[in-house]
Amino acid sequence: MKYIGFIFVFLLTLALGYFGSIPLGPAPPxxxxxxxxxxxxxxxxxxxxxxxxxxxxxxxxxxxxxxYDENLIPHVFAKNEEDLYRIQGYVTAQHRLWQMEFQTMAAAGRISEIVGPIALDLDRMTRRKGLGYGAELGINFLQEKDPETLRFLEAYADGVNQYIDQLSDARLPVEYKILNYKPEHWTAYKSLLLLKYMSDMLVGDKDLEFSNLRKILGEELLNKLYPDFPIDNDPIIEADHVWDFQPIPISKPDSLNYPNDELVIEPLPQPEEGTGSNNWAVSGSKTKSGNPILANDPHLSLNLPSLWYSMQLSTPEYSVKGATLPGALGVISGFNENVAWGVTNATKDARDWYKITFQDNSRSTYKYGDEWRKTEFRVEEIKVKGEETFLDTVVYTHYGPVVYDRTFRGERQDANFALKWTVHEGSNEQRTFLMLNRSKNHNDYNAALDNFTAPAQNFAFASKSGDVAMRVQGKFALKWPEQGKFFMDGADPRMEWQQYIPNDQNPSTLNPERGFVSSANQHPVAQSYPYYVFDNSYEHYRNRRLNNRLREMNNITVEDMQALQFDDYYLHAAEALPVMLGLLGEPSELSDIAAKFLEEVKGWDLYADPNQKGPTIFYLWWNETYNQIWKDLSNLEVPVVRPNNYQTTLLMKTEPESSVFDLKSTSVTENASDHVKKGFEEMVEKLEKWTEDEGDYSWANYKRTTIQHLVPQFKSFSVANVYTGGGRGMLNATSERHGASWRMVVELGEEIKAYGVYPGGQSGNPGSKYYSNFIPLWANGKYLDFALRKEDQDLPVLFNTTFNPVK
Amino acid sequence: MKFFGILVVTILVVVFVNPFLPYWAVMVILFVIAALLKPGNSAAFWGGGFGMALSWIGLSLYLTINSGSDLPDRMAQIIGAPSGTVLMAVTGVIGFFLGGFSSLSGNLFRNLIKRRPTNIYRG
Incomplete structure (x- = not known):
């Protein structure tokens, strides 16, 4: 009896201990x-x-x-750069380890390892785009050409790894505990992968959609609905800029044949609309103090832990402070004692697609001109949690990887498209930031930028010595008109990129007469620029609002620039609303609620403040109207893009009776006015329903800005319904899920004055009081003091840590 | 009395050893202690159970109050528990079973090898 009792209880105890330690179903141990x-x-x-x-x-x-200052911002004081980056790695890992690793797992197409087969398709996509391939080439490039940067990357990795090696179970970030895995060692390769991941986040292309549109609409209508340049072009480099170089001649080859397939493949995931940024610098002639002021606010998807991590990095030679990317070296957007710089995305159709004609089913050779070229096979091993490893063979041509083929998202057996992208070329973006961190003047800045390939960025610059500058930097293919706008034939060598625009012919400007430089993701240049420039995603509103304000402002202060970053004037509404009210006319027999909405939107001051009702009404009315107008395009079975808001508004205003407004799918002939009226009805119906379900429809309430944890399922680690204004197309571009991911204003006087804030906090730990403590400041347009610190300055301190070498 | 003895010893073990060793090591130690002290089945079970439950609840309560963090509530949402307080109770219940059954097994084990006096006159 004793034995049975013991054995029973003992087995029960073992079972408790054992089953407590293993994952049960999807739940962690x-x-x-x-x-x-x-x-x-x-x-x-x-x-x-x-x-x-x-x-x-x-x-x-x-x-x-x-x-560490009172906001947990580390200020690192090292004697040399190698020590500096080793400590940057260690300190960043202390606060952001899970995030850094998770982002590189995503970039490497390894999410399936953590979450299982649901992420397999995502991982295949990531790998077939060749991000890992690009990072491998990046490492080769560093080994051959830049051992110094590689040494620093390895020092950083060593810092991260020394943190990981001493990490106790207790301190392991909570996401590892929930998802039940452990951190791996960091490598230089992972840092490069992270920079490739940024490229992927920021770069899109609409080649597939434009190929379809070209076939459906024909060239003429295509150019009317989607002009390469808008009428009100207010480009990054001032429109009257004189190009003082001899352009390389290039012309469009005769009688080209574009592939004419029915393209029903699913397009690549694109950067979401609203991903964009502002930066500008005003010269001393326009400021109250006489010092240049620089401002930068990159708009990205709003996530927790925040994409950015603030730091000051000091050596005896320089002190740089600003926003770092956990996983990458140095400061990405920031300033030092002499200069300040900021970045915005400079999209310019950097991805092109080539149709590949294979000789046979083995796919070992493909047609190029008169010859058959050899392909290479790269086998991607995707580990899947709880399942067998998935092997994915990707065919590489000299253009790049064949992303779509018979095994992946190709509806037709012969659909083979290779991706040509600057990310697949060995490059050294990391060096740009290392050099910017130590820059002293405009020449240093230019030398730093020469290393930058992708994702192309608009680098705004200001220096203590009084210079302001802007340069659109990336490795841009020298294209003939319309090259890369549509899918191209990979068998025709004339379709291939022939060469790149030399760095010194990339659009740039130094101290323009107007007294400021600025960018907001709009067209980089006026039509006078000698090379072909095309992208579908150029901004049409933020840039004009920004430049209009900067032109009229004088005696500018830091506070003025902060207010401008927070400016929520709804320029699209300012232009479209009068047109829509005109086309609506004086409707008779309005219901009470419809009359109330109309009254409210008419009385609105066009600022999208959080408590306003006008922006909600306009936003909904516009969207419904827009959907009505382009209904035929939306109903197509193939992917297309619809004309942008700017062009749509312009057509409504200038040719409301145009045939573009007639829906072929109906028996009557519509004009713009019909769509506006229909849109108004739909808006009233939707908003009434929304009000019944959700209550107050003031802008912040309707918009529901959410700062989401990197694992969206971890809802309670997100911060939802942030009460703040702004939206797409406004300088304060805070929409539902996107907005200013970092705001910085720097005045470059004798003593540097700097202010910054981002929607998150220094800690990546959702339980920490430093996890989201900046969000209330950010939502109200407030800033933290970001002044440089000296090593022994008497300022508030949270705590100090001294890192000592092993004796 | 034996109950309180085991209770106190268990609390001491969990408070001073658990920070450095995983929970299963604590289970082994509680097993050994019960086997050595042979407090009796009931005292071993309740003393070990409440000892571990109280120290786990105590520590999680201390961490929550001391930090003011709302992490327990956030975690509760992710796991699907009603609140952080419930999570704390669950932590206690799990601690109770781990501690209680470890001690009880130890005590039962001791009963097995305990030599039974066969001849009371020879001792």
């Missing part, structure tokens, strides 16, 4: 998660609770002091 000594309860602590005064680190050459 429950006991390690709940054990308050090692599980998630430990993440209730904030970083200052386990501050260490001294940490001994291997491979350091001299002691490094790190001062």
């Amino acid at each position: 429950i006991v390690p998660l709940l054990d308050p000594n090692h599980g998630f309860w430990q993440q209730t602590k904030s970083e200052d609770d386990f501050a260490e005064e001294e940490i001994t680190l291997e491979n350091l050459t001299s002691p490094v002091k790190v001062t």
Whole structure:
């Protein structure tokens, strides 16, 4: 009896211990998660609770002091750059380890390893686009041409790894605990992968959609609905800029044949609308103090942990401060004692597609001119949690990887399209930032930018010595008109990119007469620029609002620039609403609620403040009208893009009776006015329903800005319904899921004044008080003081840590 | 009395050893302690159970109050529990079963190898 009793209880005990330690279904092992000594309860602590005064680190050459200010922003004081980057790695990993690793797992197409087969398609896509391939080429490039940068990347990786190696179960970030995996070692390769991932986030193309539109609409209507340049073009480089170089001659080859397939493949995931940014610099002639002021606010998807991590990095030679990307070296958008710089995305159709004609089913050779060229096969091994490893063979041509083929999203057996993208070329973006961090003047800035390939960026610049400058930098193919706008034939060598625009012929300007430089993702140049420029996603509103304001402003202060970053004047509404009200006329027999909506939108001051009702009414009315107008296009079975808001508004205003407004699918002939009226009815119906379900329809309430955790399913780690204004096409571009991911204003006087804020916090731990503490400031247009610190300055400090070399 | 003895010893073990060792190591230690002290089945079970439950609840309560963090509530939402307080109770219940059954097994094990006096006169 005793034996049976013992065996029964003992087995029960073993079972409790065992089943508590293994994952049950999708749930993580429950006991390690709940054990308050090692599980998630430990993440209730904030970083200052386990501050260490001294940490001994291997491979350091001299002691490094790190001062955390009251917002947990680290200020690193190192004697040399190698120590500096080693500590940057260690400190960043302390606060953002899970995020850095997760982002590179995504970039490497390895999410299936963590979450299982649901991510397999995503991972295949990522790998077939060749991000990992690009990063491998990047490492080769560094090994051959830039051992210094590689050494710094390895120092950074070593810093991260020394943190990982001493990491206790208790301190393991909570996401690892929930998803039940452990961090791997960091490598230089992963840092490059992260930069490729940024490219992927920022670069899109609409080649597929335009190929379809060209076939459906014909050239003439295509150019009317989708002109390459808008009438009100207010480009990045001032329109009257004189190009002082001899352009390389290029002309469109005669009698080209574009592939004329029915393209029903699913397009690549695109950067979402609203991904964009502002930057500008005003010269001393326009400021109250006489010092240049630079401002930057990159708009990206709003996530937690925040994409950015603030830091000051100091050596005896320089001190740089601003926003870093966890996983990459140095400061990405920031300033030092002499200069400040900021970045916005400079999209310019950097991705092109070539139709590949294989000789036979083995796909080992493809047609190029009169010859058959050899392909290469790259086998992607995708580990899948809980399942067998998935092997995906990707065919590489000299253009790039064949993304779509019979095994992946190709509806037709012979659909083979290769992707040509600058990301697949060895390049050295990391060096640009290392050099910018130590820049002293405009020449240094230009030298730094020469290393930058992709994703193309508009680099705004200002220096203490009084210069303001802007340069659109990337590796841009020298294209003949319309090259790359549509899918091209990979068998015709004339379709191929022949050469690149030399760096010194990329659009740039220094101290223009107007006293400022600016960019907001609009067309980079006026039509006078000698090379072909095309992209579907150029901005038409933020740029004009920004330039109009900068032109009329004088005696500018830092506060003025902060206010301009937060400006929520709805220029699209200002232009479209009068047209829509005109086309609506004086409707009779309006219901009470419809009359109320109309009254409210008429009385609105055109600013999209959070408490306003006007923006909600306009936004809905516009969307319904727009959907009505382009109904025929939306109903097509193939992917297309619809004309942009600007062009649509222009057509409604200038030719409301045009045949473009007639829907072929109906028996009557519509004009713009019909669509506006129909749109108004739909808006009333939808908004009435919305009000019944959700209540107050003021803008912030309707828009529901959400800052989402990188794992969207972890809803409670997100911050939802942030009360803030702005929206797409406004300088404060805060929409539902996108907006200013970092705001910075720097005045370059004798002493640098700097202010910054981002929608998140320094800590990546959802339990920490530093996880989301900047969000209320950010939502109200407030800033943190970002002034440079000296090593022994008497300022508020959260704690200090000294890193000592091993004796 | 034996109950309180095991209770106190269990609390001491969880508070001072658990921070450095995983929960299963604590289970092994509680097993050994019960086997050595042979407190009796009931005292082992309740003492070990409440000892571990109280120390786990105590620590999670301390961490939550001391930090003011709302992480327990956020975690509860992700796991599908009603609230952080419920999560704390679940932590306690799991601690109770782990501690209680470890101690009980230890005590039962000791009963197995305990030599039974066969001749009371020879001792």
